[in-house]
Amino acid sequence: MENVLPTYKYFDIEPIDGHDWHIIDANGKEYVDFTSGIGVCNLGYSNEQVKTAVGEQLNHIWHTSNLYINSMQDQVAGKLCPEGYLAFLCNSGTEANEAAFKIARKYTHKKKVLAFNYGFHGRTYGSLSLTGYEAIQSGFTPLVPGSEFAEYNDDKALDFIDEECAAVILEAIQGEGGVNVGNTEWLKKVEAKCHETNTLLIVDEVQAGMGRTGYKFAFEYAGLNPDIITCAKGLGNGLPVGAMLAKRELASAFGPGSHGNTFGGNKVVMAAANAVLNQMTPEFLNEVKLKGEYLFQELNTQLLPLSNVEKISGRGFMVGIHLSDSIDVAEVIKQLQEIGMLTISARANTLRLLPPLIMDKKTLEWGVQQIKNVLEKEVASC
Ligand SMILES: Cc1ncc(COP(=O)(O)O)c(C=O)c1O
Structure with missing residues (x-):
């Protein structure tokens, strides 16, 4: 990015294609996207x-x-x-x-x-x-x-x-x-x-x-x-x-x-x-609500007991995982990227998830498991 003013700090990933909740980068690596381009592509990357x-x-x-x-x-x-x-x-x-x-x-x-x-x-x-x-x-x-x-x-x-x-x-x-x-x-x-x-x-x-x-x-x-x-x-x-x-x-x-x-x-x-x-029908919104409740149930049971998780906040498909000072959210984001999952941060060492609203329960569950693996690994290495 030589010709663009440096207002953004880029991750070393160039998305060039996508479908549903997947992003493919310039090297052909596929990521499961828990960001929706910061809450934008709510219906995924290939909505017909x-x-x-x-x-x-x-x-x-x-x-x-x-x-x-x-x-x-x-x-x-x-x-x-x-x-x-x-x-x-x-x-x-x-x-x-x-x-x-x-x-x-x-x-x-x-x-x-x-x-x-x-x-x-x-x-x-x-x-x-x-x-x-x-x-x-x-x-x-x-x-x-x-x-x-x-x-x-x-x-x-x-x-x-x-x-x-x-x-x-x-x-x-x-x-x-x-x-x-x-x-x-x-x-x-x-x-x-x-x-x-x-x-x-x-x-x-x-x-x-x-x-x-x-x-x-x-x-x-x-x-x-x-x-x-x-x-x-x-x-x-x-x-x-x-x-x-x-x-x-x-x-x-x-x-x-x-x-x-x-x-x-x-x-x-x-x-x-x-x-x-x-x-954006009542049926669609209800499904988001139900999947969101499932997601929070998973987050609360899988992540809340970890010593480096202080609090989980949000609603529906808008999640904040508040990390303790023992771990830097940037490091968690990096490690998740390595295993093919995209997340972002929010203020105060918070890992933020904004998945596309079409994401299925199995993938939501997979995402929580990946975060758990990374956080557990960090606890073990402390
Ligand atoms: C709550 C809220 N308001 C306003 C904005 C600004 O929107 P935009 O970046 O489209 O100007 C954002 C962007 O993140 C936001 O999260």
Whole structure:
């Protein structure tokens, strides 16, 4: 990678092909993928419905502009939005959060936005200003003024939510932050305080959404009713698409000329998103939920007793295996790669699993066994 800015630290693997939950690298080595390209290819690497839909669209027009009617956007928005919401289509998670930040300020005429430590919302200036990591913000100041940060899952956060607040933004499960599951009671208290103070609640579903927890949106497990929902990643199963969904009454703040982009809702990515949403049936989601429960049962029985595992967190197909200081997560990832399994990390020495939602129980069980083997070997060598 000689001609690309060094913003990423690469593993020494070049995936060049894939099918289902398998990835094949440039040397012909096959890996079982427990990452889905960081929660993106939820339906695997060879989903026929997505392939057919995109292929058919490529035979027609690929791109027009948002100056013309695009009924494919309307169809996708209709399938994606819960009742009473309208969508703004864009290309990524950070753009969805930018749109959320903007509509919240414009609608409420307020400036302050509360976000959470170790919440991750993206890297453009607005969403970076809401991303609770000093290390990620470092060097890019001044950021967009008005953001404040509180501790996730902590009642003290409620004191930050007042009449000055335009919005609170949170993930129902913090992904990058270490797969921290929002406590249902706490999330409900945050929502209630938002209502009390005319503050909008934005739930960032970029990583935890699109079926990953066995719900279309992860916040459903807590019974939340956000004012704004943001999504991306799994929505296009690998094609770049994001969306900001806002309650219908917010539409007055996003009239013509207020916001926009060139590519958002492009016909090719809409074909992919439509095919993804067609497959997000109650039966499919229920199957993810059941397989997820099985996965957690396996994780808890196989890994939790190990001395180098401190905690297992997550829901459905979103897993954090919190390792003790005696072992470096990077070393575990490396050893798993050697035996043909791809995983990623999250903050605080956490091994993160985001398997494609189509993965079968046998493979999930195999993956847990591989992790166990690596962790046991490390214990033995200590
Ligand atoms: C919860 C969450 N929000 C936003 C983003 C940013 O999305 P993108 O990388 O598509 O801009 C991410 C990316 O990891 C994420 O996990």
